[in-house]
Amino acid sequence: MIVCPKCQKSLPDWAKSCQFCGADTAKVVRPPTIQKEHRPMATDAPNWVWWAYFLIAGYFLLGGIFVVLAGLGVLGKDMAAGGSCIAIMGLVNIVLGAGLILRWEAIRGIVNVVCFVTMLFAAWGAINGFFLAPLMGPFAALFLIRNLIDFCTAGFMIFLLGETDKKAPSL
DSSP states (O other): OEEOTTTOOEEOTTOSBOTTTOOBOTTSOOOOOOOOOOOOHHHHSOHHHHHHHHHHHHHHHHHHHHHHHHHTTTTOGGGOSSTHHHHHHHHHHHHHHHHHHHTOHHHHHHHHHHHHHHHHHHHHHHHHHHHHHHHHTHHHHHHHHHHHHHHHHHHHHHHHHHHTOSSOOOO
């Protein structure tokens, strides 16, 4: 705040003239402005966040390649149960992984939604695995563990996407 030299009223720092008496305030000494530090989130993220981000993005990409090869029967005829439908799902995974690595905002948004849906299905699968354990024995335990891993990986990816965002989300 500055003070008008004529009427002694308080004025904002940016005022060029007094709003009360019209006096010129261009030559009034203004207090030094404190520069706010500009810290975009993308560069603020610690190194481990970036390593984890690219590790999971690579996991998406390699998983997609594996699914495409399995769907096309390259890995064996018994792996090609779904054929072209499985290969298409693998291609989607490849696009998502490549989009994450290249940091395309649209793909990052899609992956955020996919991870949320994955968490819902993994939670449902974990609950089913828990209640089916008495009937299925050790297979239900493996099913439960796999769903818990999927849940944690998807939740971790959502966290990483938030930590590596260039800007705050606009709600």
